[in-house]
Amino acid sequence: MKASWVAEEEKGKVLKMSGADMLMEALEKEGVDVLFGYPGGAVLPIYDALYKKNIKHILTRHEQGAIHAAQGFARVTGRAGVVIATSGPGATNLVTGIADAMIDSLPLVIFTGQVATSVIGTDAFQEADIVGITMPITKHNYQVRKVEELPGIIKEAFHVAQTGRPGPVLVDIPKDISTSIGSYKPANEVDLPGYQPTTMPNLLQVKRLADAIVQAKKPVILAGAGVLFAKAEEEILALAEQHRIPVTNTLLGLGSFPADHPLFLGMAGMHGTYASNTALHECDLLINIGARFDDRLTGNLAHFAPKATVAHIDIDPAEIGKNVETLIPIVGCAKHTAAALLRESPTSGDTAEWVYQLAELKNTYPLWYKNEGEVLKPQRLLEIIHEETNGEAIVTTDVGQHQMWTAQYYGFAKPNRWVTSGGLGTMGFGFPAAIGAKIGKPELPVVAVTGDGGFQMTLQELSVLQEMKLPVIIVIVNNQSLGMVRQWQEIFYEERYSESLLPVQPDFVKLAAAYGIEAASVTTEEDARAKFAEALDSKAPYLLDCRVASDENVYPMIAPGKGIHQMIGVKP
Amino acid sequence: MRRIITATVLNRSGVLNRLTGLMTKRQFNIESITVGHSDEPSISKITIVVQVEDDRKLEQLLKQLHKQIDVLKVKDLTEMALVARELALIKVITTPETRSEIKVIIEPFRASIIDVSLENVTIEVTGDNDKVEAIIELLRPYGIKEISRTGLTAMPRGTQKTVYNLNQFSII
Numbered sequence: 001m002k003a004s005w006v007a008e009e010e011k012g013k014v015l016k017m018s019g020a021d022m023l024m025e026a027l028e029k030e031g032v033d034v035l036f037g038y039p040g041g042a043v044l045p046i047y048d049a050l051y052k053k054n055i056k057h058i059l060t061r062h063e064q065g066a067i068h069a070a071q072g073f074a075r076v077t078g079r080a081g082v083v084i085a086t087s088g089p090g091a092t093n094l095v096t097g098i099a100d101a102m103i104d105s106l107p108l109v110i111f112t113g114q115v116a117t118s119v120i121g122t123d124a125f126q127e128a129d130i131v132g133i134t135m136p137i138t139k140h141n142y143q144v145r146k147v148e149e150l151p152g153i154i155k156e157a158f159h160v161a162q163t164g165r166p167g168p169v170l171v172d173i174p175k176d177i178s179t180s181i182g183s184y185k186p187a188n189e190v191d192l193p194g195y196q197p198t199t200m201p202n203l204l205q206v207k208r209l210a211d212a213i214v215q216a217k218k219p220v221i222l223a224g225a226g227v228l229f230a231k232a233e234e235e236i237l238a239l240a241e242q243h244r245i246p247v248t249n250t251l252l253g254l255g256s257f258p259a260d261h262p263l264f265l266g267m268a269g270m271h272g273t274y275a276s277n278t279a280l281h282e283c284d285l286l287i288n289i290g291a292r293f294d295d296r297l298t299g300n301l302a303h304f305a306p307k308a309t310v311a312h313i314d315i316d317p318a319e320i321g322k323n324v325e326t327l328i329p330i331v332g333c334a335k336h337t338a339a340a341l342l343r344e345s346p347t348s349g350d351t352a353e354w355v356y357q358l359a360e361l362k363n364t365y366p367l368w369y370k371n372e373g374e375v376l377k378p379q380r381l382l383e384i385i386h387e388e389t390n391g392e393a394i395v396t397t398d399v400g401q402h403q404m405w406t407a408q409y410y411g412f413a414k415p416n417r418w419v420t421s422g423g424l425g426t427m428g429f430g431f432p433a434a435i436g437a438k439i440g441k442p443e444l445p446v447v448a449v450t451g452d453g454g455f456q457m458t459l460q461e462l463s464v465l466q467e468m469k470l471p472v473i474i475v476i477v478n479n480q481s482l483g484m485v486r487q488w489q490e491i492f493y494e495e496r497y498s499e500s501l502l503p504v505q506p507d508f509v510k511l512a513a514a515y516g517i518e519a520a521s522v523t524t525e526e527d528a529r530a531k532f533a534e535a536l537d538s539k540a541p542y543l544l545d546c547r548v549a550s551d552e553n554v555y556p557m558i559a560p561g562k563g564i565h566q567m568i569g570v571k572p
Numbered sequence: 573m574r575r576i577i578t579a580t581v582l583n584r585s586g587v588l589n590r591l592t593g594l595m596t597k598r599q600f601n602i603e604s605i606t607v608g609h610s611d612e613p614s615i616s617k618i619t620i621v622v623q624v625e626d627d628r629k630l631e632q633l634l635k636q637l638h639k640q641i642d643v644l645k646v647k648d649l650t651e652m653a654l655v656a657r658e659l660a661l662i663k664v665i666t667t668p669e670t671r672s673e674i675k676v677i678i679e680p681f682r683a684s685i686i687d688v689s690l691e692n693v694t695i696e697v698t699g700d701n702d703k704v705e706a707i708i709e710l711l712r713p714y715g716i717k718e719i720s721r722t723g724l725t726a727m728p729r730g731t732q733k734t735v736y737n738l739n740q741f742s743i744i
Contacts, residue, residue, distance in 0.1 A: 131586065132586075132589070135586070135589060135590055135593050136593050136594065136597050139641070140641040143585070145585075160641060192641060193582075193644055194581075194582060194640070194641055194642055194643050194644045195641045316639070317635050317638075317639075318632065318635035318636050318638075318639050321628060321631060321632070322632055325628070
């Protein structure tokens with residue numbers, strides 16, 4: 001097929017086809033082999049064109065499931081996740097996932113159906129202005145007005161989504177554009193004069209940073225998700241080891257530096273380690289690589305890195321200086337910049353005392369919890385999952401207590417195994433994201449760690465798990481409450497547990513059984529380990545309902561409005 | 573502080589919406605905004621007058637505007653030698669006695685009467701903000717029925733002093 005139309009084009013003949021067929025051709029050209037979606041009226045022509053094609057389509061049971069799955073896929077593969085949904089409600093059901101992908105910089109290309117161009121603006125059946133709705137939560141979006149524009153727009157959409165700082169791009173396709181026949185001209189190049197991301201750093205600034213490194217006695221590297229997107233893990237490791245600079249991670253940056261490395265301090269921020277947050281507070285040189293100084297990292301900005309010269313390496317210039325004043329700004333991708341820095345900085349500063357001091361803090365004030373009594377502690381559960389998977393599984397989460405415990409106790413040994421909703425903090429993200437991650441990386445074990453609250457937001461995707469027989473292990477950290485809300489109510493609202501307790505729940509084991517999925521409910525450490533190992537061996541979908549201590553809180557913690565040095569719940 | 577910013581943009585559907593939307597989202601207060609074609613029909617020029625708190629906010633705004641895919645160029649003209657003009661149409665209530673008086677008042681402003689009826693005249697004036705404000709204040713006692721203002725459009729002068737304050741915008 002492909003060869004034939006290339007040949008015809010060379011002969012100067014033009015191929016005629018429908019918009020929907022053009023979409024399929026363009027997707028194949030982009031190397032897309034899996035779509036996540038849900039059909040409906042306005043995308044009928046697209047699904048009809050798909051019927052003839054050999055592109056895998058994952059039919060989730062809700063559009064939100066489709067987009068979160070695409071996010072999981074994008075996070076672990078580094079390629080754009082592709083989503084199709086119909087107009088109106090189909091499109092609006094994607095909004096949460098689009099916003100989530102935008103704030104966490106995940107590459108997605110989303111195709112939404114739209115009502116026919118003749119009725120756009122008339123409040124037609126299943127019409128929603130999805131281009132207007134998603135304008136602030138997409139990197140860019142399009143509405144196709146002429147069928148001939150389709151190949152070019154799709155080419156642009158993939159280019160914009162996957163280059164620079166990645167992000168979601170939405171393409172809205174009216175139904176009549178899908179059906180109308182036009183001459184197909186494959187797009188081979190993009191022409192975007194207003195979009196030229198800077199990837200190579202300014203050498204002058206790199207040299208300034210190299211000088212600062214020589215001068216610094218107390219430097220620290222803050223590695224964010226930008227390191228993962230740029231695949232710069234090796235360069236960062238080399239940089240840290242060459243200059244003996246301790247490394248801390250943002251939540252989304254976990255995995256960009258080996259968790260068991262002696263220079264690693266753990267995660268920083270609201271629930272970060274004492275060593276990490278102290279390092280950020282005391283450092284004289286803060287090298288931020290690919291992080292955006294989110295408020296959950298910095299705490300009160302007035303107390304953030306007060307003694308430090310701040311260097312910020314980011315591919316998005318708008319992030320530099322947005323929250324924290326930056327003396328050494330470097331626009332560039334983490335990989336090229338770190339490599340340039342390695343070349344330009346032959347000499348190191350004397351950091352021996354600082355490294356020793358932080359190692360002491362790491363030993364004296366590690367993450368801690370009281371592992372006592374019969375009831376399973378959630379922290380212990382995550383340690384068990386780490387031990388059983390050697391820290392090499394793909395782990396996904398929602399938002400809240402279970403997310404923080406996973407970040408604290410899972411210990412990611414390798415990059416691109418950590419899939420979580422960081423910026424937006426979306427409940428119900430983890431389970432569908434695990435489906436996408438498993439499809440993207442079938443060779444790796446995938447564990448979806450969720451809370452009992454979040455799981456109930458997207459559990460309909462159990463159907464997909466069973467239909468595809470995907471060996472994803474769902475671990476419900478079941479504390480019969482919206483744990484993080486409950487924790488804040490305990491600490492800041494005098495234990496008034498307003499609407500945060502979930503004493504009535506489904507029997508999750510029976511629920512899984514209804515979908516034909518193996519499941520078990522455990523209450524002790526031994527059972528949890530045994531059943532998890534069983535699940536791992538079964539190579540089949542598995543749900544593990546873990547009844548954990550319901551009053552356990554996430555510590556240490558920086559209370560809202562407090563500085564990064566004002567931690568509570570540090571090991572005494 | 574008040575800044576005059578121009579953005580050169582691709583003339584694609586929704587581009588104005590993108591810029592105003594991002595300014596709303598990031599809490600920038602637009603004083604006026606004007607849009608029109610440039611010498612090329614596919615490229616438009618947008619002039620935004622905006623109030624920002626400080627230099628850091630300003631830098632954010634310039635970077636965020638620049639980040640839009642459809643934006644080709646962003647320039648803060650405030651510190652430059654520039655020409656800035658807006659056009660105002662002012663409908664003033666007149667009586668046979670005041671009509672000639674008004675004519676005299678508007679003359680130094682190089683404004684002109686472009687419509688006359690028995691009860692009122694419509695005056696067209698072009699100039700910078702101060703000039704427009706001044707003529708409005710002078711006409712106010714006669715009774716202003718309606719004002720329509722275009723907002724500022726601006727352009728740097730052909731000749732500039734050679735020193736710019738570029739220290740904080742070097743990384744764009």
